[in-house]
Amino acid sequence: MEAKPSTANLVDKIVVPGDVVLDLSSMTNQTIKLGGGLRQECDSVSVIKAGKLRFSKPNKYWVESSQKRYVPCVEDTVLGIVVDCKADNFFVDIRGPTIAFLPVLAFEGGTRRNIPKFEIGSLLYVRVVKANPGMNPELSCTDASGKAAEFGLLKDGYMFETSTGLSRMLLSSPTCPVLEELGKQLSFEIAVGLNGRVWVNAESPSTVVLVSNAIMNSESLSAVQQKIMVDKLLQRIK
Amino acid sequence: MDTRLANTWRLTVNEKRFIETALSSGIRIDGRNPFEYRKLSIKFGREDGSSEVQLGQTHIMGFVTGQLVQPYRDRPNEGTLSIFTEFSPMADPSFETGRPSESAVELGRIVDRGLRESRAVDTESLCVLAGKLVWAIRIDLHILDNGGNLVDAANIAALASLLTFRRPECSLGGEDDLEVIVHPPEEREPLPLIIHHLPIAVTFGFFSSESLLVIDPTHHEEAVMVGKMTATLNANGDVCAIQKPGGEGVLQSVIMQCLRLASRMASDITKKIKDAVETYNTERALRKIKRHPTSITLDGSVNLKEKLNEPSGHNVVNELSRKHLEKPRLASAENASSPGNNGEGESKSSNFGRSSRRDGATSNFVGGAASW
Numbered sequence: 001m002e003a004k005p006s007t008a009n010l011v012d013k014i015v016v017p018g019d020v021v022l023d024l025s026s027m028t029n030q031t032i033k034l035g036g037g038l039r040q041e042c043d044s045v046s047v048i049k050a051g052k053l054r055f056s057k058p059n060k061y062w063v064e065s066s067q068k069r070y071v072p073c074v075e076d077t078v079l080g081i082v083v084d085c086k087a088d089n090f091f092v093d094i095r096g097p098t099i100a101f102l103p104v105l106a107f108e109g110g111t112r113r114n115i116p117k118f119e120i121g122s123l124l125y126v127r128v129v130k131a132n133p134g135m136n137p138e139l140s141c142t143d144a145s146g147k148a149a150e151f152g153l154l155k156d157g158y159m160f161e162t163s164t165g166l167s168r169m170l171l172s173s174p175t176c177p178v179l180e181e182l183g184k185q186l187s188f189e190i191a192v193g194l195n196g197r198v199w200v201n202a203e204s205p206s207t208v209v210l211v212s213n214a215i216m217n218s219e220s221l222s223a224v225q226q227k228i229m230v231d232k233l234l235q236r237i238k
Numbered sequence: 239m240d241t242r243l244a245n246t247w248r249l250t251v252n253e254k255r256f257i258e259t260a261l262s263s264g265i266r267i268d269g270r271n272p273f274e275y276r277k278l279s280i281k282f283g284r285e286d287g288s289s290e291v292q293l294g295q296t297h298i299m300g301f302v303t304g305q306l307v308q309p310y311r312d313r314p315n316e317g318t319l320s321i322f323t324e325f326s327p328m329a330d331p332s333f334e335t336g337r338p339s340e341s342a343v344e345l346g347r348i349v350d351r352g353l354r355e356s357r358a359v360d361t362e363s364l365c366v367l368a369g370k371l372v373w374a375i376r377i378d379l380h381i382l383d384n385g386g387n388l389v390d391a392a393n394i395a396a397l398a399s400l401l402t403f404r405r406p407e408c409s410l411g412g413e414d415d416l417e418v419i420v421h422p423p424e425e426r427e428p429l430p431l432i433i434h435h436l437p438i439a440v441t442f443g444f445f446s447s448e449s450l451l452v453i454d455p456t457h458h459e460e461a462v463m464v465g466k467m468t469a470t471l472n473a474n475g476d477v478c479a480i481q482k483p484g485g486e487g488v489l490q491s492v493i494m495q496c497l498r499l500a501s502r503m504a505s506d507i508t509k510k511i512k513d514a515v516e517t518y519n520t521e522r523a524l525r526k527i528k529r530h531p532t533s534i535t536l537d538g539s540v541n542l543k544e545k546l547n548e549p550s551g552h553n554v555v556n557e558l559s560r561k562h563l564e565k566p567r568l569a570s571a572e573n574a575s576s577p578g579n580n581g582e583g584e585s586k587s588s589n590f591g592r593s594s595r596r597d598g599a600t601s602n603f604v605g606g607a608a609s610w
Contacts, residue, residue, distance in 0.1 A: 083248070093243075093248060097244060123250045156255065156256070157252050199252070205265050206260075206265050209265055209268075209269055213268065
């Protein structure tokens with residue numbers, strides 16, 4: 001197995017399982033964070049999922065690919081649906097291969113006395129804390145420091161499901177063209193989960209329907225086409 | 239158990255409430271009007287009697303096949319019609335292989351009732367030998383993708399396949415005329431079924447608020463609605479069947495309103511089906527035109543003849559013959575006959591005898607010089 005001399009070659013390029021992207025023996029004293037699709041084997045980091053390799057400063061690497069299935073990954077923010085309530089955990093469906101557990105105390109200021117009550121079918125915005133292959137993932141409604149940070153129950157609005165690639169595009173910065181164009185004319189609230197679920201809320205149902213359809217249609221369009229599509233949709237309403 | 243729990247599709251409380259509130263202002267989640275159908279596309283396969291229908295996200299394939307069987311004792315002069323449905327697990331996570339679920343049986347029953355009770359397909363013409371041999375027509379419906387409203391789409395698929403199905407021609411022969419000869423398609427052109435009218439199924443969804451009514455519910459709307467009704471009507475305004483499986487009670491005036499709406503939808507959809515079948519038939523006729531290579535003839539002239547089974551008049555035939563003559567794939571340059579040629583040339587057929595319905599000739603072997 002030869003190690004590639006420089007990793008910059010492969011960033012933003014398509015990689016397939018088996019490619020070695022990092023040689024750790026040449027990078028001592030650095031902490032590198034590996035996201036989805038990468039695995040560390042002793043001194044080298046190799047790819048386990050086909051897609052594009054991405055790098056974000058200072059030290060995050062991951063492989064990006066778009067599909068309808070979601071593979072839970074630590075530190076992902078996702079939208080989950082409550083399936084069942086048990087004594088210790090809520091069972092939450094995050095569209096992965098297994099049901100995830102949300103501990104009853106994983107809320108800001110959560111104690112045994114103020115356990116929240118969610119009805120079956122509620123939509124939650126949560127963070128993945130543990131995601132080991134083969135085990136049920138664990139979630140939390142707080143961020144790393146224990147604050148609520150907008151996690152929790154999402155009220156009203158409408159949720160729809162898309163591919164993981166589209167949800168990443170919606171979360172990218174600078175703001176993706178679809179959201180920017182829609183935001184110029186309409187006011188709405190949106191929560192995007194990396195598992196492909198998107199929640200939209202607005203004052204009137206027609207705005208919600210417009211925004212959802214615009215987002216669903218924008219998957220395979222380029223930036224310019226997205227702008228044109230949104231303009232056409234908005235004109236039809238006026 | 240865990241995987242099954244993880245793989246089912248769930249409806250959130252938010253969606254349920256939103257769909258209902260949006261409907262009370264007359265908006266549906268895909269932007270349609272409450273009384274509007276999704277985009278319908280009807281495609282046909284290479285074989286006669288196979289159709290593929292897409293109604294929005296719902297995707298269904300229909301196949302029609304025929305077999306000679308013994309008739310039922312109490313109906314010795316009539317052929318039979320049977321419908322089989324297959325709910326493929328790839329269509330929806332809740333579909334499983336094995337025994338058909340209740341909704342699968344219901345779908346088959348609705349389509350069957352619409353065709354059989356209303357006598358849309360003429361079963362008496364399917365009789366070959368009274369009491370001994372009749373045609374048994376079998377319709378197979380495969381659900382490929384469940385985007386909601388499977389009944390309507392399945393009905394359209396069944397009708398489209400029935401309209402394009404062709405059964406082999408049979409004649410009686412042998413001593414005493416008791417032997418049945420089934421002619422292969424190369425020998426005699428297969429015949430279409432006789433279909434008197436097209437029963438179209440239109441499904442309505444009822445919601446918890448009294449006056450909320452939608453046509454052609456999507457998958458999400460189906461999960462939210464509290465009652466549904468399927469009305470099968472034809473373009474003439476006859477009600478062939480109505481199915482309302484339980485659910486919330488509905489006022490009589492609402493039912494009448496639904497029937498009126500359904501008859502309007504039925505004429506639209508009938509027109510779409512007929513147009514699609516028409517295009518298919520013209521294509522099929524074009525495909526049937528034989529092309530012979532140059533080297534066959536003895537006297538150096540190659541002739542063309544079209545085989546057409548369509549009762550559509552001479553205009554179509556001439557049109558097609560002209561188009562055919564202009565095609566670059568013609569065997570030889572000499573074959574590019576003058577435009578004045580109305581395609582009246584005769585052909586030298588190699589094996590089988592053909593009869594052109596147009597001129598009624600039944601001779602096996604027609605040869606001769608072409609009129610250039």
